[in-house]
Amino acid sequence: MDSPLLPHGVKRCSTWAFFFWTLPWLALLAWGGLSAFLCLWKGLNQTNMSNVFAFALWIVFDLAVIALGAGAFFTGFLTYIIGKKELKNIINTAVIIGFICYSGAMAMLGIDIGQPIRGWFIFWHANIHSMLVEVSFCITCYLMVLAIEFIPIILENRKLEEIKELRLFGHNLHEVMAVFAATGTFLSFFHQGSLGGMFGVMYARPFAAREGFYIWPWTFFLFVLSAIACGPCFTILCTKLTEFFSRKKLVPDSAIQLLAKISAWLLSLYMVLKIIDYLGWMYGVVPRAGLTFESFFRQGPYGVWMVVCEMIFCGILPAVILMTPKARQHQGWLIFACLLNCTGIVLNRFLFIIVTLAIPVMPFDRFWSYLPTWQEWGIGLAVVGYGFLLFSAAYRYLPLFPKERELNPITES
Amino acid sequence: MKKGNDSGKPKHKYGMVIDLDKCTGCGTCMVACAAENNVSVRPDQSDKERTITWMRLYKITNGKAFPDTEVSYFPRPCMHCDHHPPCVSVCVATATKIDFNTGIVSQIYTRCIGCRYCQAACPYGARYFNWWDAYFPKKKGLDRYLTPQVSPRMRGVVEKCTFCHQRLMQAKNQAYAEDRREIEEDEYQTACTEACPAQAITFGDLNNPEHKVSKLKDHPFAFRLLERIGTEPKVYYLSSRGWVRRLGDNFLPGEYEPVVNQTWMEEEWSTKPGRDTF
Numbered sequence: 001m002d003s004p005l006l007p008h009g010v011k012r013c014s015t016w017a018f019f020f021w022t023l024p025w026l027a028l029l030a031w032g033g034l035s036a037f038l039c040l041w042k043g044l045n046q047t048n049m050s051n052v053f054a055f056a057l058w059i060v061f062d063l064a065v066i067a068l069g070a071g072a073f074f075t076g077f078l079t080y081i082i083g084k085k086e087l088k089n090i091i092n093t094a095v096i097i098g099f100i101c102y103s104g105a106m107a108m109l110g111i112d113i114g115q116p117i118r119g120w121f122i123f124w125h126a127n128i129h130s131m132l133v134e135v136s137f138c139i140t141c142y143l144m145v146l147a148i149e150f151i152p153i154i155l156e157n158r159k160l161e162e163i164k165e166l167r168l169f170g171h172n173l174h175e176v177m178a179v180f181a182a183t184g185t186f187l188s189f190f191h192q193g194s195l196g197g198m199f200g201v202m203y204a205r206p207f208a209a210r211e212g213f214y215i216w217p218w219t220f221f222l223f224v225l226s227a228i229a230c231g232p233c234f235t236i237l238c239t240k241l242t243e244f245f246s247r248k249k250l251v252p253d254s255a256i257q258l259l260a261k262i263s264a265w266l267l268s269l270y271m272v273l274k275i276i277d278y279l280g281w282m283y284g285v286v287p288r289a290g291l292t293f294e295s296f297f298r299q300g301p302y303g304v305w306m307v308v309c310e311m312i313f314c315g316i317l318p319a320v321i322l323m324t325p326k327a328r329q330h331q332g333w334l335i336f337a338c339l340l341n342c343t344g345i346v347l348n349r350f351l352f353i354i355v356t357l358a359i360p361v362m363p364f365d366r367f368w369s370y371l372p373t374w375q376e377w378g379i380g381l382a383v384v385g386y387g388f389l390l391f392s393a394a395y396r397y398l399p400l401f402p403k404e405r406e407l408n409p410i411t412e413s
Numbered sequence: 414m415k416k417g418n419d420s421g422k423p424k425h426k427y428g429m430v431i432d433l434d435k436c437t438g439c440g441t442c443m444v445a446c447a448a449e450n451n452v453s454v455r456p457d458q459s460d461k462e463r464t465i466t467w468m469r470l471y472k473i474t475n476g477k478a479f480p481d482t483e484v485s486y487f488p489r490p491c492m493h494c495d496h497h498p499p500c501v502s503v504c505v506a507t508a509t510k511i512d513f514n515t516g517i518v519s520q521i522y523t524r525c526i527g528c529r530y531c532q533a534a535c536p537y538g539a540r541y542f543n544w545w546d547a548y549f550p551k552k553k554g555l556d557r558y559l560t561p562q563v564s565p566r567m568r569g570v571v572e573k574c575t576f577c578h579q580r581l582m583q584a585k586n587q588a589y590a591e592d593r594r595e596i597e598e599d600e601y602q603t604a605c606t607e608a609c610p611a612q613a614i615t616f617g618d619l620n621n622p623e624h625k626v627s628k629l630k631d632h633p634f635a636f637r638l639l640e641r642i643g644t645e646p647k648v649y650y651l652s653s654r655g656w657v658r659r660l661g662d663n664f665l666p667g668e669y670e671p672v673v674n675q676t677w678m679e680e681e682w683s684t685k686p687g688r689d690t691f
Contacts, residue, residue, distance in 0.1 A: 043544060043545060043546070043568045043569060044527075044542075044544055044569065045463070045544040045545050049529075049544075050462035050463050050544075051462060051463060051532060051538065051540070051541050051542055052462055052538065053462075054529035054530075054532035054533045054542065055529065055530075055533050112528075113526050113527050113528050113569075114525075114526065114527020114528075114529070114542060114543070114568070114569025114570055114571075115525070115526050115527045115567075115569040115570060118506070118524075118525075118526040118527075119526060121505075121506040121508075121524060121526050122505045122506055122526065124506075125506040125507045125508070125524055126505070126506070126507070127502075127504050127505055127506065127507040129502045129503075130502065130503050130504060130505050130530070131503070132503065132505045132528065132530050133505050136505065198503075198530070201502070201503065202499065202503070202533065202534045203497075203499060203642065203643065204499040204534060204535065204536040204639070204642050204643075204644055205499075205533070205534065205536060206642070287665060288641070289641060289642055289663055290641055290662060290663030290664045290665055290668060291663050291665075292665065295663075356533070357533060361536035361537075361639060361642075361663075362471075362536065362537065362538070362638065362639060363659075363660050363661075363662070363663055364471055364473040364487065364660050365471070365538065368462060
């Protein structure tokens with residue numbers, strides 16, 4: 001039915017099969033749509049957020065998807081600025097994942113604020129001292145950059161390419177992509193950093209507070225590093241998932257291996273710095289506030305096990321696997337390590353958001369618990385549904401993987 | 414930053430001293446605060462995670478079993494942190510600011526976008542989000558208690574104690590009308606201060622040596638909540654009981670130093686009822 005829209009020389013499933021594939025994701029979107037409507041109509045009382053958990057599931061989702069989407073800017077940087085040619089085979093995927101993550105996060109933030117209609121106040125009444133302003137400015141601008149990076153991929157669609165003007169426009173955009181890649185790198189660096197800075201500057205919350213360099217707490221640099229360490233791994237995971245569902249090889253191993261190797265080095269460096277950061281915090285910020293490391297974990301379900309998981313099982317372990325060439329080249333180990341790496345970063349964001357707020361600072365205050373409502377899950381999972389939907393459509397209708405034809409020649413029977 | 418006068422120092426610095434030995438935990442301060450500042454209520458006020466209590470009363474104990482159990486109450490308004498208030502620098506839309514000339518940390522409701530970053534940054538839990546539309550049940554007559562000088566807050570914004578800022582405005586207007594440049598100590602008092610039946614709350618200008626707060630804050634038994642974090646609150650507490658003062662901050666083993674100066678026993682204010690012997 002939609003065969004004229006499919007790229008030349010590649011095999012795609014039938015329209016009906018594709019339709020049924022989209023149904024669960026559409027269902028997630030519908031759930032999210034209903035939740036969003038309720039939250040906008042009736043207010044944030046539809047959530048289980050409270051004056052204690054001012055930030056909750058959505059912010060965890062936001063920070064997680066933004067970190068995971070860092071593959072876009074970092075792969076763009078490696079491809080267009082550093083000149084790693086192999087990565088041209090995966091850059092389209094990275095850009096689309098980035099676009100999905102950032103646009104999803106923006107949509108979620110729009111619902112998360114109590115007065116969505118006043119969202120523009122961030123730009124109009126900007127408080128230049130606030131890390132969140134830096135985040136908002138950079139994310140908004142970067143989303144535009146991502147959209148510009150996405151346009152030439154869309155214009156490569158078979159039908160759209162038939163229109164001469166659009167084809168020329170797309171090709172010319174390709175030519176200047178290095179400029180946008182550089183802009184994206186600059187913007188992304190600052191908002192990934194300022195997302196970390198947001199928590200590091202909360203000096204009255206000893207669990208999150210960090211010392212730093214000039215106006216930037218150490219979390220600023222650690223968030224950038226952790227994002228570029230896990231972003232490529234998430235791109236690899238998405239590619240492998242697409243290969244699994246489409247039952248064919250889409251990206252040459254050289255590109256995957258290069259990304260995995262770069263991720264390994266960055267993750268290792270991040271781990272070393274993160275250990276130093278933890279030690280500096282444990283022997284600096286924490287005792288100065290009259291607390292000990294254990295005092296943070298006396299109440300509630302959030303224990304030291306979370307830090308152990310973050311650092312050892314989801315940090316050092318994937319770094320070791322990815323650093324070992326033989327393990328990295330083994331498909332199973334590679335996927336396992338990428339999964340652990342991404343989980344570790346999500347856990348890190350969870351610790352900075354939920355655990356920071358759950359731990360009372362006043363000695364006589366109590367620990368409060370929090371469980372999201374179905375509306376909160378609905379909006380969070382809608383981003384997942386949206387991601388699957390957009391990525392599937394992009395895979396179906398756009399030449400997402402330049403080497404797909406070469407790797408999977410269609411034999412005439 | 415605007416300077417208050419030629420010396421570059423703020424002219425006024427309004428603050429509060431709460432004597433915890435006098436506080437009986439009656440909650441009048443909370444009620445007076447809510448009535449004065451048009452604080453919205455809920456049909457069910459038991460959900461303490463989402464109700465709004467600018468002035469919140471905590472009950473603390475020394476953790477000992479009967480008969481050694483001791484209880485104290487801890488009224489907690491906004492601390493109006495003096496040094497780099499954690500909430501002010503983080504606010505995205507400049508909806509909260511500290512007034513250099515009064516030291517009051519204010520909230521601009523019509524500018525707040527409800528991102529709640531300030532709530533996350535405040536260690537005192539002094540900031541409250543409006544999870545629902547403002548509600549003043551007519552059947553219970555709450556609508557008739559609304560203060561005309563205070564705007565009720567809309568859903569989706571953060572609010573907090575303002576040291577009854579509207580009263581400062583009124584006092585200033587009065588002084589202006591009477592051709593005076595300064596206001597007297599008793600002309601500007603917060604609702605909680607006025608309402609406290611035990612007179613446990615004292616309010617005034619910490620920079621003015623004539624005001625009672627400026628003397629009380631230097632008392633050996635004075636302390637501030639979470640002082641070592643460095644927020645420099647303008648709300649001080651007094652307690653003769655070591656365990657109460659100890660609960661005002663976090664201490665590593667061996668760090669807490671009890672106050673040994675007991676000359677307060679001879680002072681006039683110490684003889685008021687409700688005070689334990691130390």
